[in-house]
Amino acid sequence: MRIQLGRVLSCACVIVSLSVPVVARPVSFNAPRLFAPSTSFSSMALGDFDRDGKPDIAITTYGSANNVEVLLTGGKTTTYPVTGASLIIGDFNGDGKPDLAVAGSVSPYNIWIMLGNGDGTFEPPIGSPAGTTPEWIAAGDFNGDGKLDLVVAGTVTAVSVLLGNGDGSFQPPISNTLPNSVISGPVVADFNSDGHLDIAVDTYLEVGNWKMAVLLGNGDGTFQLPKSTSITPEYAVLAVGEFNSDGKPDLAVALTEFDDTQTIILLGNGDGTFRQGAS
Numbered sequence: 001m002r003i004q005l006g007r008v009l010s011c012a013c014v015i016v017s018l019s020v021p022v023v024a025r026p027v028s029f030n031a032p033r034l035f036a037p038s039t040s041f042s043s044m045a046l047g048d049f050d051r052d053g054k055p056d057i058a059i060t061t062y063g064s065a066n067n068v069e070v071l072l073t074g075g076k077t078t079t080y081p082v083t084g085a086s087l088i089i090g091d092f093n094g095d096g097k098p099d100l101a102v103a104g105s106v107s108p109y110n111i112w113i114m115l116g117n118g119d120g121t122f123e124p125p126i127g128s129p130a131g132t133t134p135e136w137i138a139a140g141d142f143n144g145d146g147k148l149d150l151v152v153a154g155t156v157t158a159v160s161v162l163l164g165n166g167d168g169s170f171q172p173p174i175s176n177t178l179p180n181s182v183i184s185g186p187v188v189a190d191f192n193s194d195g196h197l198d199i200a201v202d203t204y205l206e207v208g209n210w211k212m213a214v215l216l217g218n219g220d221g222t223f224q225l226p227k228s229t230s231i232t233p234e235y236a237v238l239a240v241g242e243f244n245s246d247g248k249p250d251l252a253v254a255l256t257e258f259d260d261t262q263t264i265i266l267l268g269n270g271d272g273t274f275r276q277g278a279s
Contacts, residue, residue, distance in 0.1 A: 041069075043086035047098040050074075050120035058100055060084045068102060072120045082112050082125050085135040090148045092139075093168040103134035103152055111137070111150060113168050131160040131173030140188040140197040143221040153182040153201055161199075163221045176223050178213055180204055189240045189249040192216050192272040199223065200238055200251065212238070212251070216272050229266065229274050243267065244277065 041059040049056045054073040061067050066083040084102035092099045097118040102125070104110045110127035111134060117123065134152035142149045147166040152173075153159045157180060160173035178201070185201030192198060196219035203213050215223040237254040244250065248268040255262050266274035 043084070045087055045089045045100075047089040049098055049116060049118075049122075051097070051118055056120065058087060058089070060087050060102065066106075068100065068114070070120065070122070076120065078121060080114065080122065080125070082114065084112060086137055088137055088139055090139045092148050092164060094147070094166050099168065101137055101139065101150060103130070103137040105133065105135050105154070109133050111152060111162065111170070113170075115168050126168055128162060128170045129173060130162070131175050132156050132158050134160075136182075136185055136201075138186045138188045138199075142197050142217055142219075144196075144219055149221065151186050151188065151199055153186050155181055155183070157181050157203075159186060159199060159201060159215065161221055161223070174221060176215055176226075178203055178226055179228075180211060180213070183210075184237050187238045187240050187251070191249055191268055191270075193248065193270045195219070198272065200240075202238060202253075203228075212253070212266070212274070214272050214274075227272050246270075250274070250277070 041061045043060045045058050046055045049070060050072055056073055057071040059069050061069055068080045068082045070078045082102050083104055083106050085105035087100055087102045089098050089100060092113055093115055097116040099116045100114040102112040104112055109130055111130050112125040112127055114122040114125050130152050133154035135154040137152050139148050139150055142161055143163055147164040149164045150162040151159060157178045159176045162170035162173050164170055180203035183202045183204045186199045188197050188199055190197055191214055196217040198217050199215045201213050203211050211228040213226040213228050215226050217223050239252045240249050241252055242249060243265050244267055248270040250268045251266040253264050253266055265277035267277040268274055
């Protein structure tokens with residue numbers, strides 16, 4: 001099971017710990033390895049950018065500098081002058097090398113694609129209009145053509161889908177209007193078991209009215225009107241997993257309300273709706 005959160009809280013460093021299972025004894029851990037970015041960071045993704053079989057790190061930074069930094073396990077750090085709130089990894093031009101997609105949160109509100117060279121370096125960023133102020137980003141093949149597409153969201157009442165051309169460029173964004181403002185997300189999975197990828201986001205209308213919205217995909221890059229599930233606390237970060245072994249994707253929801261933080265599990269019913277499980 002693999003869970004990936006779309007946003008990471010900022011701190012002064014990145015810590016990677018390697019777990020080593022021991023037969024018939026408790027799991028132990030090696031000493032943490034510290035990787036220090038140049039400033040605070042808002043998003044992180046792991047990938048083998050130089051194809052040496054070891055995981056590397058890409059982060060978006062903010063504060064004194066707004067950049068994308070790539071930290072290779074050998075110790076080399078490369079900084080790219082790209083402003084973004086979050087990033088993801090994917091092969092957007094089909095060459096088998098990991099690329100980066102960065103959601104830019106300032107004008108001109110673009111998605112930036114950094115094509116990987118396979119040696120730990122990246123080509124200069126290519127911008128694509130996002131149709132909204134993007135803060136969160138995810139990838140998936142929404143129209144079934146075998147090419148990665150993008151979905152972006154920001155603090156507005158819309159989620160935009162950019163269909164990929166397979167060469168690192170994207171078609172104009174398709175906007176999907178929501179009744180509430182998006183707060184976090186999106187995450188991608190087939191929530192209604194029809195073979196098409198769907199999208200889930202956390203939305204907000206007013207205090208006490210927080211809802212998770214699910215947009216069911218039609219398989220051609222368009223989506224149905226959103227289905228909503230109420231979430232009482234004020235802020236949620238979503239992650240997809242399969243937690244009760246029924247073959248249907250579920251959601252782990254990290255909730256915060258003032259100083260209270262909790263995590264709940266929303267179990268998928270297989271039709272795009274959810275019921276609350278463990279908390």
